[in-house]
Amino acid sequence: MVSFQRLRGKPKGKAVGGSGGRGGDVILRADPSMATLLTYKRNPHHKAGAGSHGQGDLRSGRQGDDLTLLVPLGTIVRDADGVVIADLVEPEQVVTVLDGGRGGRGNAALVSRMHRAPNFCEQGEFGKAAWFEFELKLLADAALVGFPNAGKSTLISRVSAARPKIADYPFTTLEPNLGVVSVAGREFVFADIPGLIEGAADGKGLGHEFLRHVERARALVILLDPSPLQAESLSRQHDVLVDELARHSPELAQRPRVVAVNKADLLDVEPEVAALASRLDEPVYAVSAATGAGMEPLLHAVADAVDLAVRRAPQREGFVLHRPIQAGFQIHREDGIWIIEGRAAERAVGLDDLTKPDAADYAADRLARIGVDDALREAGARPGDEVRIGDLVFEFQEGP
Ligand SMILES: Nc1nc2c(ncn2[C@@H]2O[C@H](COP(=O)(O)OP(=O)(O)OP(=O)(O)O)[C@@H](O)[C@H]2O)c(=O)[nH]1
Numbered sequence: 001m002v003s004f005q006r007l008r009g010k011p012k013g014k015a016v017g018g019s020g021g022r023g024g025d026v027i028l029r030a031d032p033s034m035a036t037l038l039t040y041k042r043n044p045h046h047k048a049g050a051g052s053h054g055q056g057d058l059r060s061g062r063q064g065d066d067l068t069l070l071v072p073l074g075t076i077v078r079d080a081d082g083v084v085i086a087d088l089v090e091p092e093q094v095v096t097v098l099d100g101g102r103g104g105r106g107n108a109a110l111v112s113r114m115h116r117a118p119n120f121c122e123q124g125e126f127g128k129a130a131w132f133e134f135e136l137k138l139l140a141d142a143a144l145v146g147f148p149n150a151g152k153s154t155l156i157s158r159v160s161a162a163r164p165k166i167a168d169y170p171f172t173t174l175e176p177n178l179g180v181v182s183v184a185g186r187e188f189v190f191a192d193i194p195g196l197i198e199g200a201a202d203g204k205g206l207g208h209e210f211l212r213h214v215e216r217a218r219a220l221v222i223l224l225d226p227s228p229l230q231a232e233s234l235s236r237q238h239d240v241l242v243d244e245l246a247r248h249s250p251e252l253a254q255r256p257r258v259v260a261v262n263k264a265d266l267l268d269v270e271p272e273v274a275a276l277a278s279r280l281d282e283p284v285y286a287v288s289a290a291t292g293a294g295m296e297p298l299l300h301a302v303a304d305a306v307d308l309a310v311r312r313a314p315q316r317e318g319f320v321l322h323r324p325i326q327a328g329f330q331i332h333r334e335d336g337i338w339i340i341e342g343r344a345a346e347r348a349v350g351l352d353d354l355t356k357p358d359a360a361d362y363a364a365d366r367l368a369r370i371g372v373d374d375a376l377r378e379a380g381a382r383p384g385d386e387v388r389i390g391d392l393v394f395e396f397q398e399g400p
């Protein structure tokens with residue numbers, strides 16, 4: 001605001017125009033109460049509050065309200081160029097994706113020795129708008145790894161409240177399903193994910209999708225299928241699954257894991273289970289997702305594997321990339337015009353009306369002060385060359 005208080009004996013008056021309020025920030029916060037990103041799919045547009053204008057009598061404008069958007073734990077945020085700017089995995093982790101524009105200073109704040117009664121004020125910065133992509137990566141404690149049709153979905157529906165689709169054809173499950181399992185007072189989040197086939201690490205089947213989901217699980221359950229319809233033996237299924245995990249990432253193959261054989265109700269799996277257990281030198285759990293047989297020992301083993309994983313790596317790593325706000329300015333030449341970009345330079349010329357001679361003087365002073373004149377000269381600008389800052393185009397002139 002440009003405003004003057006008329007005072008007796010002071011013909012010009014005293015500058016009392018208040019500054020504008022800054023605009024609100026757009027903030028993302030990881031919140032355990034959010035389970036999905038569906039709300040953003042339905043409703044992708046969001047806006048923080050605008051700052052209000054400054055007023056006379058030195059009254060500043062109000063700040064715009066920040067907008068905090070809740071996202072589920074495990075949300076990865078990318079900017080429009082696909083650069084990952086945050087990976088929000090811990091409750092209350094936040095990232096400011098857009099900061100509100102600063103309000104313009106009123107003429108009271110622009111009083112200086114040179115301009116005792118400025119008849120101009122600054123423009124507020126324009127608010128920023130941008131698209132961001134959210135991707136939710138599963139944050140399960142344990143994930144079921146198995147060939148298609150092994151009975152992963154059946155198992156999770158037996159031990160939790162999750163109700164995924166179950167069918168006797170491969171690739172029934174296309175998206176992960178999470179269920180909370182509680183066994184004798186121990187709780188963990190179990191994930192049913194799409195089936196894995198040989199070559200998954202090279203992208204076969206739902207390979208990459210699958211492995212992407214597994215990455216976020218602390219522990220793994222290798223679920224083997226003894227049914228005659230399954231072409232591979234239990235032992236070979238085990239080796240193929242572990243091999244695909246290792247080829248995707250050696251670290252994935254190091255996660256604590258539990259081996260189980262499903263469909264024990266169908267046929268006598270004991271001999272093969274015993275043989276596998278002795279070859280691997282670790283317990284192999286025979287279970288039936290259909291009847292629930294053998295489930296409790298398996299779930300305790302999974303809870304133990306999760307505990308072990310937590311002890312090994314208590315914190316899941318997340319990060320927020322802090323992008324430095326570009327200070328200063330940069331110069332480059334395009335089609336013979338010198339182009340100056342950067343907050344400081346744009347702010348220097350962001351005055352309400354540059355046709356006012358005082359305002360133009362002020363802007364010129366400020367550009368010189370932040371070094372734009374020197375930088376232009378150094379870059380080889382000649383008097384008369386065109387210079388552009390934002391929407392403003394002017395001629396370069398040698399200073400005194
Ligand atoms: N007899 C028997 N059949 C089972 C058992 N578990 C699953 N099945 C059957 O096996 C078939 C596949 O089960 P799903 O749970 O859909 O298998 P999945 O591993 O989730 O399969 P994808 O999602 O395609 O990877 C279904 O017809 C189930 O009824 C079990 O313990 N015993």
Ligand SMILES: [Mg+2]
Nearest residue numbers: 152153172173
């Ligand atoms: Mg399934």
